[in-house]
Amino acid sequence: MDISIEKKQDVTVIRLADRFDAYTAPAVKEKLLALQEAGQVNVLVDLSAVDFVDSTGLATLVAGLKHCRRAGGELMLLGLQPRVRVIFGLTRLDHAFRIFDDEVEALRGFQKEDDAA
Amino acid sequence: MMLHKFVSRNRQLIENLAQSWQKAGAQGFALLDSRGNAVFGDGATTGQQLTMSLGQYGALRITVGSPEPGAVNGYEMQLACQAQLLTQILKRESELESMTVELMGAYDQLVAMYNLSQATRAHLDLESLLGSLLQETVSLTEAERGFVALQEDQVWKKVASVPPGPHPDDLIPSLSQVVRERGRPLVCNSPEECRRMLPSLPLRVERLSLTPVKVGGEVVAVIGLFNRPEAFTAGNQKLVSALAEEAGSIIERAQLQQQMVTQERMQRELEIAASIQMSLLPTVLPQIEGLDIAASCRPANEVGGDFFDFVRNEDGLLGVTLGDVASKGVPAALFMVVSRTLLRTAASLYVSPSRVLEHVNQEIYEDLSNVGLFVTAFFAYYDPFTGVLTYANAGHAPVIFYRNATASSEFWEADGPPIGVLPQVTSRDYGVPLMPGDVLVIMSDGFNEATNGQGEMFGIQRLQEVLSVNATQSAERICAALFSAVETFAEGTPQADDQTVVVLKVVGQMGRGEDRWTPDAWS
Numbered sequence: 286m287d288i289s290i291e292k293k294q295d296v297t298v299i300r301l302a303d304r305f306d307a308y309t310a311p312a313v314k315e316k317l318l319a320l321q322e323a324g325q326v327n328v329l330v331d332l333s334a335v336d337f338v339d340s341t342g343l344a345t346l347v348a349g350l351k352h353c354r355r356a357g358g359e360l361m362l363l364g365l366q367p368r369v370r371v372i373f374g375l376t377r378l379d380h381a382f383r384i385f386d387d388e389v390e391a392l393r394g395f396q397k398e399d400d401a402a
Numbered sequence: 403m404m405l406h407k408f409v410s411r412n413r414q415l416i417e418n419l420a421q422s423w424q425k426a427g428a429q430g431f432a433l434l435d436s437r438g439n440a441v442f443g444d445g446a447t448t449g450q451q452l453t454m455s456l457g458q459y460g461a462l463r464i465t466v467g468s469p470e471p472g473a474v475n476g477y478e479m480q481l482a483c484q485a486q487l488l489t490q491i492l493k494r495e496s497e498l499e500s501m502t503v504e505l506m507g508a509y510d511q512l513v514a515m516y517n518l519s520q521a522t523r524a525h526l527d528l529e530s531l532l533g534s535l536l537q538e539t540v541s542l543t544e545a546e547r548g549f550v551a552l553q554e555d556q557v558w559k560k561v562a563s564v565p566p567g568p569h570p571d572d573l574i575p576s577l578s579q580v581v582r583e584r585g586r587p588l589v590c591n592s593p594e595e596c597r598r599m600l601p602s603l604p605l606r607v608e609r610l611s612l613t614p615v616k617v618g619g620e621v622v623a624v625i626g627l628f629n630r631p632e633a634f635t636a637g638n639q640k641l642v643s644a645l646a647e648e649a650g651s652i653i654e655r656a657q658l659q660q661q662m663v664t665q666e667r668m669q670r671e672l673e674i675a676a677s678i679q680m681s682l683l684p685t686v687l688p689q690i691e692g693l694d695i696a697a698s699c700r701p702a703n704e705v706g707g708d709f710f711d712f713v714r715n716e717d718g719l720l721g722v723t724l725g726d727v728a729s730k731g732v733p734a735a736l737f738m739v740v741s742r743t744l745l746r747t748a749a750s751l752y753v754s755p756s757r758v759l760e761h762v763n764q765e766i767y768e769d770l771s772n773v774g775l776f777v778t779a780f781f782a783y784y785d786p787f788t789g790v791l792t793y794a795n796a797g798h799a800p801v802i803f804y805r806n807a808t809a810s811s812e813f814w815e816a817d818g819p820p821i822g823v824l825p826q827v828t829s830r831d832y833g834v835p836l837m838p839g840d841v842l843v844i845m846s847d848g849f850n851e852a853t854n855g856q857g858e859m860f861g862i863q864r865l866q867e868v869l870s871v872n873a874t875q876s877a878e879r880i881c882a883a884l885f886s887a888v889e890t891f892a893e894g895t896p897q898a899d900d901q902t903v904v905v906l907k908v909v910g911q912m913g914r915g916e917d918r919w920t921p922d923a924w925s
Contacts, residue, residue, distance in 0.1 A: 343728060347774065348771070380818060381819040381824055
C-alpha cells in the first residue's frame with residue numbers, strides 16, 4: 286500500500302491508496318504510532334484513493350482516533366469513496382469520526398478544534 | 403626437478419647404463435638438468451662429448467675421449483635411442499605425478515565435502531553450518547582469512563569468519579554489495595587491483611576472492627577470502643564456486659525450514675482460534691413456542707471474530723445476540739470469548755438491550771482501546787408473552803426484517819458506532835411487535851461484503867431479495883438460501899470473512915402475549 290505523509294501547519298496528512306485491509310493495515314498502524322511518538326496529535330487521513338476498507342482497517346483508524354484524542358488532538362477523515370462511505374454508514378463509525386470531502390475544509394476543522402480548546 | 407626425482411628413484415638403472423657405456427669405451431656419462439647442471443655423473447669436459455637432448459627435462463651426455471673414426475656414429479645412434487627412451491619415461495613419470503597431485507586435490511575436496519555433509523547433519527543452525535563451510539573453504543584454498551556474509555532485510559550481516567573474531571567487518575557490507583551487483587565471482591590478485599575495486603580496502607589486503615552464493619538465481623550471501631601465498635587460481639575459484647553452491651543449498655534448506663516452522667505455527671494458531679470459536683457457538687438452539695429459530699456460522703479460513711448467542715433471563719425473555727470482533731485469528735477469538743461472557747452477564751442484569759451493550763462497553767472499552775479493536779454487536783430481547791422484540795444495534799450490519807403483512811423487507815441500520823469506539827454507547831432501544839410470518843435475519847458483514855471474481859460485493863440489496871423470495875420457508879431453509887446465494891455469487895472466490903446468520907421467524911397464530919394470556923389458554 287502507498288502511504289505518503291505531508292505536514293500542513295500543525296496537521297499531519299496521511300494519504301492512503303488502494304485496499305486498506307488486514308494485510309495493509311499493519312503498515313498504516315506503524316505510521317500512526319510513529320506520529321504519536323513524534324507528538325503529532327492532529328492527523329488527517331486521506332482515504333480518497335482507497336477503494337476498500339475492511340474491519341481491520343476500520344479498527345486501525347479507531348485506534349488512531351483514540352490515541353489522538355487522548356493526547357489532546359484529533360483524527361479526521363477526508364474523501365471517502367461511495368463504497369467506503371457505505372461501510373462507515375453501516376457501522377455508524379461516521380458518528381465517531383469527523384469526515385470531510387474537501388481538504389481545505391478539513392484543515393479548517395482542525396483550526397476550529399484548536400479555537401474551541 | 404623431474405630429472406632429479408627420476409634419478410633418485412631409478413639410481414640402479416642409471417648406474418647400469420653408465421657402466422654399459424664405460425664397457426663400451428666411454429670415459430664419462432652424465433645426466434644434465436635443463437640448466438646444464440649434472441644430476442648424475444661428472445661434469446668432465448675432457449675429450450670429445452656427445453650430447454642428446456631429453457626435451458624439457460635436460461640432456462644425456464657421454465665423454466668418449468678420442469674414438470676411432472666410425473665408432474662415433476654408432477655411439478651417436480645408441481645415445482639417441484637411449485635419450486628418446488628416457489624422454490618418454492620422464493614424460494610418463496611427470497604425467498603420473500601431476501595426476502597424483504590432482505588426485506590428492508580431489509581427495510582433499512572430497513574430504514572437505516564429506517566434513518561439510520557431516521556438519522550439515524550435526525548442526526541445525528545456519529550460522530554454524532556456514533561457519534564450517536567457510537573453515538573448509540579457507541583451508542582448501544590456503545587463504546589467510548575469510549568470511550561469509552548473509553543479506554537479511556537488505557542488510558549485510560557477517561555470519562562467520564575465519565579466524566573467528568574481528569575482521570575488516572566494516573568492509574564486509576560494501577564488498578558484499580559489489581559482488582551482489584556483479585552477480586558473479588570477483589578475484590583480485592594484486593594490491594592495486596584490490597584497491598581499484600574498493601579504494602577503502604586496507605593495505606594488508608593483497609589478494610582477494612569474492613564469490614556470490616545464490617538461491618533461486620538471487621544473490622543471498624557472499625563468501626570472501628583474503629590473501630593466499632600465491633595468486634588465486636582458476637582451480638581455487640572453481641572449488642570456491644562449488645562450495646558456494648553447497649552454501650546456497652544450505653541457506654535454501656534453512657529458509658524452507660523456517661517457512662515450514664512459521665507456517666506450522668500459523669496453522670496451529672488458526673486451529674486454536676477456530677476451536678475457540680466453535681466451542682463458543684451454541685450447539686442447541688432454544689425452543690420457544692411460536693418462534694422458528696435457525697443459526698449458523700461458516701467460518702473463514704482465518705477466524706473472523708463472529709459469534710452469536712441465545713440467553714433466557716429470569717423474566718422469561720429470550721436474548722439474541724450476534725457480534726463481530728474487528729480482528730482475525732487468535733486475538734479475535736479471545737475477544738469473542740470476553741464479549742460473549744460480558745453479554746451473558748449483562749443480559750442477567752438489564753432488560754434494556756442498549757443497557758446491555760452499554761454494560762459490555764464499560765467493561766471492555768479500555769481493553770479494546772489498548773489493542774486497537776472494536777466489536778460490532780446487535781442485541782435483542784424477544785418477549786414471548788407480548789411478541790414484542792426490543793433491540794439495540796452498536797455498529798452492526800446487516801440486520802433485515804421481513805414484514806409479512808406488507809410482504810416487504812426493511813433494513814435495520816445501526817444508530818451508534820460499535821462497542822469500544824466511544825466511551826459510551828450511543829445506541830438506543832427500539833421495539834417492534836412481531837406478527838406471524840415476520841422474519842428477522844441478523845447476519846455478519848461476511849455476507850454483504852462477500853466478493854465475486856470481479857471484486858463486486860454481494861451487498862445488502864441482494865440479501866433483502868433472497869429473504870423476500872424465501873420468507874415463506876422455514877428458518878432453516880432461509881438460512882440455507884442465504885448461504886447458497888452468497889456462495890453462488892462468489893464464484894469460488896475464497897471466503898475472506900466469517901459468515902454468521904441468525905434467523906427468527908414467527909410461526910402460527912400464537913406469538914401475541916394477549917392471545918396466550920386469555921383465560922381460554924388456561925382452560
